[in-house]
Amino acid sequence: MWVKCAGAFSGGTLLKTEFSTKLQDAGVNATAYAAKLPGGRTSMIILNKNAIADLEGELDFRRGVSGAVETEILRAPALDSREAHFTKSTKTDSLRQGRCSAIVPRATGVI
Numbered sequence: 001m002w003v004k005c006a007g008a009f010s011g012g013t014l015l016k017t018e019f020s021t022k023l024q025d026a027g028v029n030a031t032a033y034a035a036k037l038p039g040g041r042t043s044m045i046i047l048n049k050n051a052i053a054d055l056e057g058e059l060d061f062r063r064g065v066s067g068a069v070e071t072e073i074l075r076a077p078a079l080d081s082r083e084a085h086f087t088k089s090t091k092t093d094s095l096r097q098g099r100c101s102a103i104v105p106r107a108t109g110v111i
Contacts, residue, residue, distance in 0.1 A: 008043050008072075008111045009035040015042070023055075030055050030104070041067075045111050048104040051079060055104040062098045069093040069100045074109035086111070 012035035019032040029049040037043055048055040071089040093100055104110045 008045060009033070009037070012037040012043060019046075028055060043111065045109060046102065046104050047074075047109040048106060049079060051107050054106050056102070057104075058099055058101050060099050061095060065098040066095050069095060072111045073105070074111065076107075079107050084109075 015034040015036055017032065017034050019034070020030070023030045023032065030047060031049070032044065032046045034042060034044045042061065044059065046055070070092060072086045073089060074084050074086055076084040102110060
């Protein structure tokens with residue numbers, strides 16, 4: 001499954017973030033990674049490992065950053081599954097003052 005996620009970062013440079021640490025310090029069972037892609041776009045992966053609760057949060061890319069937010073949802077038969085599939089969201093959002101809201105359904109990931 002990790003290979004599928006890593007494909008979203010292909011050719012990019014991993015960014016140092018504190019998002020995963022903040023989630024875990026708050027007792028949230030989730031992990032997040034971000035990368036700057038060739039061409040300047042930023043890609044982020046959030047994996048919600050909680051089997052019961054959805055994860056809601058706000059992503060802050062800094063004021064002055066703008067652009068479209070495209071989402072793909074990672075689904076797998078089980079949290080420990082080696083098989084996973086991406087489904088492209090039909091909804092497109094945009095950053096507002098460099099921010100956007102994100103909902104990561106339980107036991108899934110969002111790119």
